[in-house]
Amino acid sequence: MKTLLRPAVSLFVLLTAVTGVVYPLAVTGLAKVTFSEAADGSLVIKDGKPVGSRLIGQNFSDPRYFWGRPSATSPQPYNASASSGSNQGPLNPALVDAVKGRIDALKTADPGNSKPIPADLVNASASGLDPEISPAAAEYQIERVAKTRQLQVEVVRTLVAKNTEGRQWGVFGEPRVNVLQLNIALDSLR
Amino acid sequence: MSNHAWILIGIFLTVLLLTVKPLGTYIANVMEGRFRLAGKIESPVYRLCGIRQDEEMGWLKYAFAILSFNALGVFVVYALQRLQFSLPLNPQAFPNISPDSAFNTAVSFVTNTNWQGYAGEATMSYLTQLLGLTVQNFFSAATGIVVVIALIRGFARHSAKTVGNAWVDLTRITLHVLLPISIVYAVFLTGQGVIQNFDAYKDVTTLEVTKYDNPKVDAAGQPLKDDKGVAITEPAETPTQTLAMGPVASQEAIKMLGTNGGGFMNANSAHPYENPTPLSNFIQMLSIFLMPAALCFTFGRMVGDARQGWAVLAAMTLMFVVLAYAAMHFEQQANPLLTQLGVDPAAGNMEGKETRFGIADSGLFATITTLASCGAVNAMHDSFTPLGGLVPLIDMQLGEVVFGGVGSGLYGMLVFAIMAVFIAGLMIGRTPEYLGKKIEAYEMKMTSIAILVTPLLVLVGTAIAVMAVDGKAGIANPGAHGFSEILYAFTSAANNNGSAFAGLSANTPFYNIMLGIAVWFGRFGVIVPVLAIAGSLAAKKRIAVGPGTLPTHGPLFVTLLIGTVLLVGLLNYVPALALGPVIEHLVLWVGH
Numbered sequence: 001m002k003t004l005l006r007p008a009v010s011l012f013v014l015l016t017a018v019t020g021v022v023y024p025l026a027v028t029g030l031a032k033v034t035f036s037e038a039a040d041g042s043l044v045i046k047d048g049k050p051v052g053s054r055l056i057g058q059n060f061s062d063p064r065y066f067w068g069r070p071s072a073t074s075p076q077p078y079n080a081s082a083s084s085g086s087n088q089g090p091l092n093p094a095l096v097d098a099v100k101g102r103i104d105a106l107k108t109a110d111p112g113n114s115k116p117i118p119a120d121l122v123n124a125s126a127s128g129l130d131p132e133i134s135p136a137a138a139e140y141q142i143e144r145v146a147k148t149r150q151l152q153v154e155v156v157r158t159l160v161a162k163n164t165e166g167r168q169w170g171v172f173g174e175p176r177v178n179v180l181q182l183n184i185a186l187d188s189l190r
Numbered sequence: 191m192s193n194h195a196w197i198l199i200g201i202f203l204t205v206l207l208l209t210v211k212p213l214g215t216y217i218a219n220v221m222e223g224r225f226r227l228a229g230k231i232e233s234p235v236y237r238l239c240g241i242r243q244d245e246e247m248g249w250l251k252y253a254f255a256i257l258s259f260n261a262l263g264v265f266v267v268y269a270l271q272r273l274q275f276s277l278p279l280n281p282q283a284f285p286n287i288s289p290d291s292a293f294n295t296a297v298s299f300v301t302n303t304n305w306q307g308y309a310g311e312a313t314m315s316y317l318t319q320l321l322g323l324t325v326q327n328f329f330s331a332a333t334g335i336v337v338v339i340a341l342i343r344g345f346a347r348h349s350a351k352t353v354g355n356a357w358v359d360l361t362r363i364t365l366h367v368l369l370p371i372s373i374v375y376a377v378f379l380t381g382q383g384v385i386q387n388f389d390a391y392k393d394v395t396t397l398e399v400t401k402y403d404n405p406k407v408d409a410a411g412q413p414l415k416d417d418k419g420v421a422i423t424e425p426a427e428t429p430t431q432t433l434a435m436g437p438v439a440s441q442e443a444i445k446m447l448g449t450n451g452g453g454f455m456n457a458n459s460a461h462p463y464e465n466p467t468p469l470s471n472f473i474q475m476l477s478i479f480l481m482p483a484a485l486c487f488t489f490g491r492m493v494g495d496a497r498q499g500w501a502v503l504a505a506m507t508l509m510f511v512v513l514a515y516a517a518m519h520f521e522q523q524a525n526p527l528l529t530q531l532g533v534d535p536a537a538g539n540m541e542g543k544e545t546r547f548g549i550a551d552s553g554l555f556a557t558i559t560t561l562a563s564c565g566a567v568n569a570m571h572d573s574f575t576p577l578g579g580l581v582p583l584i585d586m587q588l589g590e591v592v593f594g595g596v597g598s599g600l601y602g603m604l605v606f607a608i609m610a611v612f613i614a615g616l617m618i619g620r621t622p623e624y625l626g627k628k629i630e631a632y633e634m635k636m637t638s639i640a641i642l643v644t645p646l647l648v649l650v651g652t653a654i655a656v657m658a659v660d661g662k663a664g665i666a667n668p669g670a671h672g673f674s675e676i677l678y679a680f681t682s683a684a685n686n687n688g689s690a691f692a693g694l695s696a697n698t699p700f701y702n703i704m705l706g707i708a709v710w711f712g713r714f715g716v717i718v719p720v721l722a723i724a725g726s727l728a729a730k731k732r733i734a735v736g737p738g739t740l741p742t743h744g745p746l747f748v749t750l751l752i753g754t755v756l757l758v759g760l761l762n763y764v765p766a767l768a769l770g771p772v773i774e775h776l777v778l779w780v781g782h
Binding site: 004005006007008009010011012014015016018019020021023024026027028030031034035038039040041042043049050051052053054055056057058059060061062065069074075076077078079080081082083084085086087088089090091092093095096099100103116117118119120122123124125126127128129130131132133134136167168169171172173174176180183184187 | 194197198201235238239240241251254255258259262263266309311312320321324325328329357360361364365369372373376377380381382383384385386387388389391392394395396397398400401402403404405426428431432433434435437439440441443444455456457460461462463466467468469471472524525527528531532533534535536537538539540541542543544545546547548550551552567568569570572573574575576666667668669670671674691692693774777778
């Protein structure tokens with residue numbers, strides 16, 4: 001047993017120092033040199049103050065803004081220090097009720113809209129912090145935002161197109177619109 | 191099912207298969223001491239630790255070395271969690287973790303399971319994440335790999351008493367394989383947007399003030415409820431958002447590469463700071479299968495017949511393609527209850543999925559992570575369609591041998607290969623042999639233990655939990671889905687996967703202890719018999735290939751191997767699956 005104990009303990013300590021101290025510090029150093037803005041959280045700075053992160057969604061419920069994915073974090077939606085999905089199963093009555101409520105909110109804000117409702121606009125995201133919506137979900141909201149802001153629909157549509165990304169390298173993921181960046185662009189129109 | 195999904199599977203497999211030979215060769219060279227730079231790096235390590243590099247261990251000593259190294263890990267990770275409030279690098283001043291949760295997490299990370307009852311960004315200090323969890327991500331991966339290397343030596347050696355030196359093996363795989371790949375990988379991830387810093391969490395002023403209902407709590411911090419048991423809330427609002435920070439990229443890299451799967455953040459690889467882009471997502475999927483696939487080649491190389499490795503890899507790949515297709519297909523089906531409300535069914539089942547990944551990348555990720563005993567998630571499996579959620583369950587119940595965890599997948603598959611040649615031997619009445627080694631009663635006893643220990647833990651554990659009050663208390667979703675949540679938890683724990691139907695409230699003493707036991711015996715209840723097989727095989731003479739030898743590198747053997755895996759896996763679990771996802775599917779589509 002003694003012949004096992006010394007190598008076990010000393011190898012454990014040594015490899016812990018390498019993988020638990022040297023390794024993360026080396027990565028931090030390299031990341032600061034190469035991608036410092038990303039390593040710090042891809043913050044969006046407006047008038048010298050951080051207003052959010054390009055990668056982390058925010059809660060929007062004002063009809064003047066594009067709304068993002070429903071968020072199941074608690075206690076408030078888009079709680080970026082407690083990420084979580086809803087974990088509701090497909091048959092859960094709470095899921096059906098929640099989706100009903102979200103559809104009602106969309107209809108109340110935009111009574112005349114009869115387009116089919118995009119699934120991502122009424123289903124909670126996995127992280128509760130999804131920064132993006134599908135192009136269909138943006139299209140669904142363009143007229144509402146234009147009307148509330150008294151803008152031409154085409155102006156808003158152009159802005160949406162500017163903030164839309166296609167599939168990465170043409171094959172990976174899905175096309176998407178960054179909601180925070182789009183809303184900041186809207187605010188800076190005037 | 192769109193062409194896009196097929197293209198994605200095609201690109202994934204092409205890139206993966208291109209890496210198999212170079213990486214597999216490299217691992218074989220490192221583990222057999224042919225890597226030239228190795229001596230200079232290793233010899234100071236051995237000197238400091240009192241390790242004699244040329245000392246060979248028998249299987250029992252090898253097993254004791256592995257067990258003591260891992261037991262040490264449990265104590266250290268447990269202690270770090272219990273003391274973290276008094277230790278440095280805790281900018282959010284997180285309190286010490288409860289004994290049952292700390293036990294569960296310690297055992298879970300040491301066994302490469304990485305089941306998480308806690309929410310990372312709201313629980314763990316940076317020091318615990320680094321010295322406890324990141325370190326175990328390396329060590330548990332190294333443990334799995336050295337065990338399979340010992341088993342391969344059992345096949346490759348003959349008339350030998352030993353299977354290698356555990357200390358040398360652990361050092362080599364960590365320093366020459368896992369560490370260099372992780373460094374490059376982690377820096378790539380920060381390039382995509384994964385954070386890597388030691389800052390306190392950052393408050394930002396959001397564009398819109400967030401209004402919400404805040405649950406009222408009593409003096410003890412327990413939520414207040416009214417007479418009907420509904421939580422009492424009061425209206426609240428906040429103008430800020432607090433962004434969780436931390437050294438995420440360094441942990442993310444080894445989390446995927448080592449098929450660990452324990453997220454820095456609660457939402458795991460669905461969190462934009464862990465997995466920000468579709469490209470980072472693709473590389474994460476690739477890195478889960480990278481080592482398990484390459485080790486198949488290492489196996490072929492070390493036993494002196496590359497075709498043996500390719501045959502095992504072919505069996506894995508065929509099963510993977512079918513299961514990946516199934517998951518992507520079923521998630522493309524929209525929930526009919528929501529379609530009735532006017533939701534456009536074209537986008538498929540988007541509950542619990544991220545926009546940037548959509549259906550195809552979420553379905554593929556779910557298949558890879560559950561087949562490979564990784565357990566990282568980029569979508570919430572609990573919200574999958576009934577049959578979409580059935581696929582991850584089956585993936586794990588096959589025993590985590592289709593690619594499987596690093597090392598553990600291959601040793602599990604080789605155990606099934608022994609079972610397959612045994613069944614073939616019975617059919618023709620010959621003593622079974624595999625790679626020139628006779629398979630006899632002792633090997634078959636150990637094989638049976640290794641194969642049966644996980645189903646036993648899963649089914650008995652699930653049965654106890656559905657009968658116990660504390661077990662049922664954790665259920666989040668009503669009906670058959672609630673049963674699936676419990677079945678998933680024990681399947682995931684005993685097979686050392688770590689993903690969850692995460693609605694289950696598992697951070698309770700009942701689940702922390704039950705699942706902690708399941709992960710420990712699901713790991714070492716397999717490793718010890720596997721090492722016993724290694725020792726026994728190494729001692730045998732090699733017999734020459736004769737006319738009656740079953741070739742184990744052709745399509746016939748691949749078919750036999752797949753058949754054995756399916757037969758054993760499904761016979762164990764079909765009744766349980768019928769009670770969960772199958773009933774749920776029928777109710778969803780026929781009942782409404």
